[in-house]
Amino acid sequence: MxxxxxxxxxxxxxxxxxxxxxxxxxxxxxxxxxxxxxxxxxxxxxxxxxxxxxxxxxxxxxxxxxxxxxxxxxxxxxxxxxxxxxxxxxxGDPWGTIEYKGRGTFIAGGAGVTPFIAILRMLRERGELSGHRLIFANKREDDIILRDEFEAMPGLETIHVLSEEDKNGFEYGHVDKAMLERLIGNTSQHFYVCGPDPMIESVNDALKQLGADPDALVFEE
The missing domain is CATH 2.40.30.10 (Translation factors)
Known part of the structure; x- marks a missing residue:
């Protein structure tokens, strides 16, 4: 309808x-x-x-x-x-498989951050952001969506990754297995992944290789 x-x-x-x-x-x-x-x-x-x-x-x-x-x-x-x-x-009517299932790390590429905006706003309103992390990949600094809002969210650890600019205060490169291993530490958590299809596939594969539970990966199927 x-x-x-x-x-x-x-x-x-x-x-x-x-x-x-x-x-x-x-x-x-x-x-x-x-x-x-x-x-x-x-x-x-x-x-x-x-x-x-x-x-x-x-x-x-x-x-x-x-x-x-x-x-x-x-x-x-x-x-x-x-x-x-x-x-x-x-x-149209609402649909989708990305929903909040528990504390963890959100990994987004570009406009793939949009499913996480309402989830993170919900957690902010509940006062439940502590222990969550956002790894947000973009090409350049001026591509970052709602940067000020994310960085002001109390308790949320925000990590920006740029693939086309090497700047102080930002990770540089692509969100690959080596970067994930360095940034996430404990894999006993939920992982929310959204972005271009090749990124989703490569990040999910890397997380599973690092020991993440496949059932703890949340993405649009």
Missing amino acids: GHTLAVTRIEEVTHNVRQLTFEKPEGFAFTPGQAAEVAIDKDGWRDADNPFTFTALPEWDELQFTIKIYPEHNGLTEQIGNMSVGDRFIV
Whole structure:
């Protein structure tokens, strides 16, 4: 079932990421980490839907998506990048397999951090962030989504990894087995992994080689 919802606020998060807030239908419920199929209520785009993750919390009066814009793709996100307040989304029902299962490490690549935004916000509201870690991989420093918010979360250890810039205060390279072994220590925890498919596969393989329980790996299957 699709819900046609008007955008009420648009915020620039980075040079290519926008945060869109919009009306919440009465009775609409989801779990932090879940996504929905989204299209634009505009001729030629109503059937061109993509999955995006809710970054609001379920108890908020509004819904929110945080979306990376890819102008070079000539697709849905380019159109979303041109949207204005008052334009309308068509939002499907919530779905997804990424959900919070217990204390652990979140490993994200680029826009793959979006399923973790609501989960980490939920833990912040509960005062339960202590003991959690976010390893967030990006190409460059200015690509980091919601950096200030993550770094201000009390109890959350945030580690930024850059693959195209070697800067003080950042890990440099790719999130591989050697980096994970150095950063995570104990593998007796949950691991939440989201990013490009090759990254998910390589990180999951590395974690299992390091001794992580396969049942403790949480990712979109």
